[in-house]
Each structure stands twice: as C-alpha cells, then as structure tokens.
Amino acid sequence: MKESMEIQVTGNQVPGSAIHVRGLEKSHKKLEVLRGVDFDVARGSIFALLGSNEAGEATM
DSSP states (O other), X not given: OOOOOOOOOOSOOOTTEEEEEEEEEEEETTEEXXXXXXXXXXXXXXXXXXXXXXXXXXXX
C-alpha cells in the first residue's frame, strides 16, 4: 500500500505554538481518512488525539 503525506509550512503559525499543522491529508487507496486537518499545540500543553482504528491518528 502506497501512502503519501504533504506538509506545508505557512506564515500563519499561532505565536507560542510548539506544533503547527495545516491542511494535513491522508488516504488509504481511495478512502480519505484525513481531509484538511488543522491544529496548533501550545508550548507546555498536553495534547491528546483520539479516533477510531485506521482514522489517521498515527499519521498526525
């Protein structure tokens, strides 16, 4: 199975963020599991990501 991921760095980062994600996409063949995911994680914070099996959590 071929998987691809594209990450773009933009100038719209939230000040003080340790992790900045914009437009994350992932698919398993024709099934899109992530479509345009955006999030920022502030420095010193705890971030948890939950989802169903094969929903793309490990990719993020």
